Amino acid sequence: MTVPSISFRDRLAQDRVVLAPGVYDAFTASMAARAGFEALYLSGAAIAYTRLGRPDIGLVSVSEVADTIALVRDRVPTPLIVDADTGYGNALNVQRTVRMFERAGATALQLEDQSFPKRCGHLTDKAVIPAGEMAGKIKAAVDARASENTLIVARTDAVAVEGVSAALDRARLYVEAGADVLFVEAPKSREQLSAIAADLGGIRPLLANMVEGGQTPISSAAELGALGYRLVIFPGGIVRALARQAQDYYASLAQHGTTQPFRDRMFDFNALNDLIGTPEMLALGETYKDSGPAKREDAA
Numbered sequence: 001m002t003v004p005s006i007s008f009r010d011r012l013a014q015d016r017v018v019l020a021p022g023v024y025d026a027f028t029a030s031m032a033a034r035a036g037f038e039a040l041y042l043s044g045a046a047i048a049y050t051r052l053g054r055p056d057i058g059l060v061s062v063s064e065v066a067d068t069i070a071l072v073r074d075r076v077p078t079p080l081i082v083d084a085d086t087g088y089g090n091a092l093n094v095q096r097t098v099r100m101f102e103r104a105g106a107t108a109l110q111l112e113d114q115s116f117p118k119r120c121g122h123l124t125d126k127a128v129i130p131a132g133e134m135a136g137k138i139k140a141a142v143d144a145r146a147s148e149n150t151l152i153v154a155r156t157d158a159v160a161v162e163g164v165s166a167a168l169d170r171a172r173l174y175v176e177a178g179a180d181v182l183f184v185e186a187p188k189s190r191e192q193l194s195a196i197a198a199d200l201g202g203i204r205p206l207l208a209n210m211v212e213g214g215q216t217p218i219s220s221a222a223e224l225g226a227l228g229y230r231l232v233i234f235p236g237g238i239v240r241a242l243a244r245q246a247q248d249y250y251a252s253l254a255q256h257g258t259t260q261p262f263r264d265r266m267f268d269f270n271a272l273n274d275l276i277g278t279p280e281m282l283a284l285g286e287t288y289k290d291s292g293p294a295k296r297e298d299a300a
């Protein structure tokens with residue numbers, strides 16, 4: 001888990017796709033960072049699923065996300081793209097959100113043009129705010145950031161509401177307003193994915209969102225990179241994978257009254273401690289143990 005040697009902005013300018021898995025807390029972030037990913041995506045959906053046990057329909061609050069960013073940042077130095085939903089209100093709310101998330105450790109903030117309360121981009125019945133209002137929110141975000149290295153990702157949900165061509169127009173407007181990265185949410189086919197990349201790929205780094213069972217056909221990061229995408233996220237996959245495991249685990253424990261039949265699908269006590277760095281933490285604690293006056297006199 002080393003600190004990247006170049007800024008995330010410079011990394012995105014390179015002609016190589018960045019694959020960012022979804023995370024929702026310090027634990028998943030540490031696991032993903034251990035697996036070697038160059039960037040992580042703090043998914044609003046995954047926070048709603050895991051913290052609230054609820055759908056991604058705008059229930060999670062700005063301070064809950066800020067707290068999560070701070071916990072993740074305390075654990076890993078990996079660039080963190082944060083799902084800021086609609087910015088939790090108008091342009092002034094966006095500015096407060098940008099300041100809070102940037103201070104907490106976000107590397108990039110993603111803002112979308114849905115009306116409030118938003119819903120997951122892969123659900124039906126979405127509504128979008130006027131393009132000009134969203135452009136104002138993007139400008140507000142750019143004005144509020146403390147560092148140019150904090151990237152603003154502009155997401156449009158207009159494909160489902162107004163069609164692909166209107167979504168492309170919106171994306172171009174958001175670039176004029178200062179967006180650093182573009183995200184056209186929920187294209188419905190490979191043809192749409194490819195048309196979006198052909199139209200916008202040369203303007204700003206483009207993000208592709210892979211939701212298993214969602215509106216967009218799943219492609220690999222390499223395939224999307226070949227189309228012209230620079231950033232590929234798999235935001236909710238970790239929750240879907242863990243949900244399957246949790247369901248099986250609880251069913252097995254309820255049936256058998258013990259975890260023994262499940263043991264080959266679990267880490268044991270020591271393995272989990274190794275994974276989360278317990279030996280290293282305890283060893284570090286030892287190095288601070290005896291730094292009192294006697295020690296200082298010894299040294300003198």
Ligand SMILES: C[C@](O)(C(=O)O)[C@H](CC(=O)O)C(=O)O
Nearest residue numbers: 043044045120121211235236
């Ligand atoms: C990207 C997204 O905003 C998220 O919260 O991670 C969601 C993903 C999901 O629901 O799995 C989205 O709206 O696409």
